[in-house]
Amino acid sequence: MKRKNNRKKAITLKDKKILIIGILLVGLLMIGVFITLMVQPPVNHFTIGNGKNLKGIDVSNHQGKIDWQALPHDKINYVFIKATEGTTYNDPFFKGNWQNASEYNFLKGAYHFFTVGTSGADQAKAFIAQVPKEKNVLTPxxxxxxxxxxxxxxxxxxxxxxxxxxxxxxxxxxxxINKNTFHTYVEGVFNDYMIWYADYADEPALDESIWTFWQYTESGLIEGIKGPVDFNIFRGNKQDLESIIIQ
Structure with missing residues (x-):
């Protein structure tokens, strides 16, 4: 009887060792996968193509005070800067950002956040009052x-x-635009305009033939900006980008 009981104990200990080893191996495998994803993130469109799909950012008061001197030129080909919203709101960082973008030789453009239920004419008036008419900047x-x-x-x-x-x-x-505003207001109505499409999936839902810019994340991190910032790609090369600069 004692011998039989000892055999049971021996088998139990062996099984426990196998289970522990199995758990350790699975844990090591998961750590390896995590490290691989951290070191080699999923490939996005901006990594593909010879000089195409140029990267850029867009900024507003949400980014606070930007250290423009620290922003890397090799990672940023253009910057869109929020100027106005609705009829009365002027972004408090716009003038500083607009001036610094030029001072540090970044190609820049301004944008207006359109609010529904208010006058389009008054919103345009607010934007025009805030954004100077300049050459060598991107289209509004x-x-x-x-x-x-x-x-x-x-x-x-x-x-x-x-x-x-x-x-x-x-x-x-x-x-x-995003998917909703494109299908609600733009599709079939404003067909002759360039599209900057916000979609944070691995692939944009709209066909590449439709969009010119793709905002692919709102959680980008980059030198010179504290906290997250929107990252974008331009579907084309530098010559294509230069074609939409105001001359």
């Missing part, structure tokens, strides 16, 4: 993120805003 941007109740009225106000901007700066503005 209308940022469409909000959905309102009356689609036709909102489209009318968007059209008024766009026409005012086009008349003043003598270029067609870029439409910044």
């Amino acid at each position: 941007v209308i940022d469409l993120e909000l959905i309102g109740e009356n689609r036709e009225e909102i489209i009318t106000e968007i059209r008024v805003f766009v026409n005012k901007i086009e008349e003043h700066y003598e270029v067609k503005p870029i439409f910044y």
Whole structure:
């Protein structure tokens, strides 16, 4: 009887050792996978192509005071800067960011956050008052993120805003959109305008033939900026990018 009991104990200890070794191996495998993902992140479009898909950022008051001298030129080909929102809000960091972008030789452009339910003409007036008419800057941007109740009225106000901007700066503005605002306001209505598409999936839902810029994350980290910042790619090379600079 004693011998039989001892055999049971021996088998139990052996099984425990095998289980512990198995758990350790699985743990080591998971650590290896984690390290691999950290060192070699998933490939995005901006890593593909010979000189194509140029990277850039967009900034606003959310980034606070930026150390422009520390921003790396080899990682940033352009910067979009928030200027205004609605009819009354001027981004408090716009003037400083606008001046510093030029001082540190970054290609820059300004954008307006469009609010629904307010006058497109008044919003255009606010943007024009804040953003100087300059050469060698990127085309202005209308940022469409909000959905309102009356689609036709909102489209009318968007059209008024766009026409005012086009008349003043003598270029067609870029439409910044997400999936909802694209299908609600832009698709089939504003077909002759460049699209800057916000989509944080591994691949943008819109076909590449539709968008010119793709904002692929809102959680980017880069030298010179404390905290997260939006990262974008431009679908083209430097010569293509230069073609949308105001001359």
